[in-house]
Amino acid sequence: MGAIITVPILRLAWKSLLNRWVTVGLTLFSIALSVMLLMGVERLRVEARESFANTLSGTDLIAGARTGGVQLLLYSVFRLGHATNNISWESYLDIAAQKSVAWTVPISLGDSHRGYRVLGTTAEYFKHYRYAVNEHLAFDQGQSFSDLYDAVLGAEVAKKLGYELGEAIIIAHGASDVSFARHDDKPFKVVGVLKRTGTPVDRTVHVSLEAIEAIHIDWQNGAPLPGLSTSAEQARSKDLTPKAITAVLMGLKSKILTFKMQRFINDYKEEPLTAILPGVALSELWSVIGIAENALLIISAFVVIVGLFGMLTVLLASLNERRREMAILRSVGARPGHIFGLIMGETAALTLGGISLGLGLLYGLLFIARPMIEAHYGIHVPIGGLTHYELLLLGIVMLAGFVVGALPAYRAYRLSLADGLSMRI
Amino acid sequence: MLFLKSLFFLLVSFTSAVMASENRQHSSHEHGVGQLDVAQESSEFQIALTSPAVNIFGFEHAPHDQEDHKMVEKKLAELEKGEVLFVFPEGANCRLKDVHVATSWADHENTKTESTEHKQAEREHRAEHEHKEHDEDEHEDHEEDEQTHADVTASWHFACAHPQTVDRIHVKLFERFPQTEHLRVQWTTQNKQGAVELSSTHSVLRF
Numbered sequence: 001m002g003a004i005i006t007v008p009i010l011r012l013a014w015k016s017l018l019n020r021w022v023t024v025g026l027t028l029f030s031i032a033l034s035v036m037l038l039m040g041v042e043r044l045r046v047e048a049r050e051s052f053a054n055t056l057s058g059t060d061l062i063a064g065a066r067t068g069g070v071q072l073l074l075y076s077v078f079r080l081g082h083a084t085n086n087i088s089w090e091s092y093l094d095i096a097a098q099k100s101v102a103w104t105v106p107i108s109l110g111d112s113h114r115g116y117r118v119l120g121t122t123a124e125y126f127k128h129y130r131y132a133v134n135e136h137l138a139f140d141q142g143q144s145f146s147d148l149y150d151a152v153l154g155a156e157v158a159k160k161l162g163y164e165l166g167e168a169i170i171i172a173h174g175a176s177d178v179s180f181a182r183h184d185d186k187p188f189k190v191v192g193v194l195k196r197t198g199t200p201v202d203r204t205v206h207v208s209l210e211a212i213e214a215i216h217i218d219w220q221n222g223a224p225l226p227g228l229s230t231s232a233e234q235a236r237s238k239d240l241t242p243k244a245i246t247a248v249l250m251g252l253k254s255k256i257l258t259f260k261m262q263r264f265i266n267d268y269k270e271e272p273l274t275a276i277l278p279g280v281a282l283s284e285l286w287s288v289i290g291i292a293e294n295a296l297l298i299i300s301a302f303v304v305i306v307g308l309f310g311m312l313t314v315l316l317a318s319l320n321e322r323r324r325e326m327a328i329l330r331s332v333g334a335r336p337g338h339i340f341g342l343i344m345g346e347t348a349a350l351t352l353g354g355i356s357l358g359l360g361l362l363y364g365l366l367f368i369a370r371p372m373i374e375a376h377y378g379i380h381v382p383i384g385g386l387t388h389y390e391l392l393l394l395g396i397v398m399l400a401g402f403v404v405g406a407l408p409a410y411r412a413y414r415l416s417l418a419d420g421l422s423m424r425i
Numbered sequence: 426m427l428f429l430k431s432l433f434f435l436l437v438s439f440t441s442a443v444m445a446s447e448n449r450q451h452s453s454h455e456h457g458v459g460q461l462d463v464a465q466e467s468s469e470f471q472i473a474l475t476s477p478a479v480n481i482f483g484f485e486h487a488p489h490d491q492e493d494h495k496m497v498e499k500k501l502a503e504l505e506k507g508e509v510l511f512v513f514p515e516g517a518n519c520r521l522k523d524v525h526v527a528t529s530w531a532d533h534e535n536t537k538t539e540s541t542e543h544k545q546a547e548r549e550h551r552a553e554h555e556h557k558e559h560d561e562d563e564h565e566d567h568e569e570d571e572q573t574h575a576d577v578t579a580s581w582h583f584a585c586a587h588p589q590t591v592d593r594i595h596v597k598l599f600e601r602f603p604q605t606e607h608l609r610v611q612w613t614t615q616n617k618q619g620a621v622e623l624s625s626t627h628s629v630l631r632f
Contacts, residue, residue: 279618
């Protein structure tokens with residue numbers, strides 16, 4: 001008997017929904033927006049973490065001048081912020097000579113090229129720098145530097161600025177690209193372009209440490225000394241051993257030695273230094289950011305609750321108007337239980353529809369915003385399927401929709417019991 | 426071991442009043458909070474603890490009476506029981522290979538390896554000897570107590586038959602040394618690093 005009645009009731013319910021399309025549509029949309037916000041916040045949180053975690057791997061320690069661990073990590077790996085102090089070359093050599101050290105990559109930051117950071121380093125960088133799960137840097141074109149004025153570009157630098165191998169580029173002093181602070185007497189030649197990595201490496205111009213030294217001959221306090229000019233060729237014959245570097249990435253012969261080496265650097269008497277385990281500093285960063293993340297997630301959860309309450313309001317408000325409809329349904333054979341099921345079904349459909357529409361909006365938005373997020377923040381947001389946690393969140397939203405729907409459904413049930421076929425308004 | 430020796434001497438130099446005028450760098454010292462470093466390389470696990478002495482013994486002055494010495498001996502012996510303090514997953518089959526415990530009071534330094542159980546006796550003997558020494562220069566000790574903090578360093582070396590199954594270590598230091606409220610943990614394994622703060626309610630380190 002159930003099936004015979006259910007089909008016409010469902011058809012009637014659908015027609016009833018269509019009849020109320022404005023309020024139903026708005027309710028659906030508000031649920032969709034709240035779901036999109038919730039999922040969007042969750043997605044960004046996870047992807048930002050993933051992206052940060054994938055930026056550097058295989059490096060046991062990073063050493064820099066005495067500073068906070070998080071700060072050292074941010075400026076040495078993510079090119080965010082800058083160093084307050086440098087490490088002297090002597091200290092670097094001393095650290096690199098320690099028995100437990102397998103390899104070191106010194107890095108020197110400070111200059112820029114059209115908004116992209118310039119990183120002074122050695123050829124070791126291309127050999128030892130690893131990202132994601134032990135991925136090595138690879139050359140898309142060309143090779144590592146061989147001449148003093150050679151530069152290797154990250155994938156994005158080459159693509160955005162349209163550089164090709166052999167092209168000459170001018171490096172600017174400091175982070176701002178103003179005409180009087182350019183090293184325009186010593187142009188660099190592009191000799192290599194790296195493959196895309198999805199890390200800040202893509203947005204970096206790599207040159208040798210000696211080149212950084214060479215372009216700063218005759219410079220003092222951020223400006224060229226007047227009257228002095230050492231040409232690019234003359235600079236080659238000078239002593240280009242760096243005096244200081246910004247930080248050093250290092251790998252150790254055994255992980256067991258990590259903390260011994262960390263303590264050696266932290267307790268280094270000649271110069272106040274800090275050594276960090278990049279993964280540890282990242283954990284510390286997340287423990288700070290986690291508070292803000294949770295706040296965002298809680299706010300978006302509340303937005304979902306508000307959306308569901310909106311649905312409750314609409315359903316309850318419409319019940320009185322729909323008493324006639326209920327009476328008609330009863331007249332064609334619907335029992336009060338059917339009426340209850342009908343309203344429950346309606347809320348379930350609205351919630352499910354809202355979730356689907358919300359996900360659709362989210363993926364649409366991600367698709368549009370992805371290139372912008374990647375260009376501005378270097379965070380690569382892959383458009384993948386739903387994770388377990390996201391499915392769980394959506395399940396909770398669905399369940400909350402059911403709970404919210406039970407109230408008007410029960411009320412409709414009571415009303416239809418009281419009204420029966422007749423209706424007293 | 427060389428590392429701990431050098432660290433030990435470093436700590437000595439830090440606490441020594443003579444050196445204080447030459448070296449003005451100080452490591453942090455926060456009562457109730459210890460630093461735990463956990464490193465893994467293939468089948469080996471190295472765990473190192475640096476903790477204010479008060480977290481372990483309940484006091485930070487150099488031991489000067491019989492009671493203090495007893496307490497120090499007892500707690501040091503507890504520190505040496507690495508297999509009790511750190512519980513590895515059962516299937517990993519981990520064994521404690523050696524232990525090294527030292528305090529910055531300079532006269533307590535203990536090393537124990539599987540093969541040298543006799544050191545236990547030697548240590549006890551030495552403790553008695555130290556006691557006598559202490560009576561002689563007790564006055565000096567007092568002077569130093571008032572100015573300096575003391576630290577305890579310990580390291581445990583485990584070897585596991587199935588290291589790949591070690592996804593967590595249950596840290597039982599909080600039960601044995603209730604004055605230890607928090608442990609700041611840094612860890613590094615074959616391809617991951619991380620940090621976590623453990624306490625008596627969250628005492629499982631997960632990799």
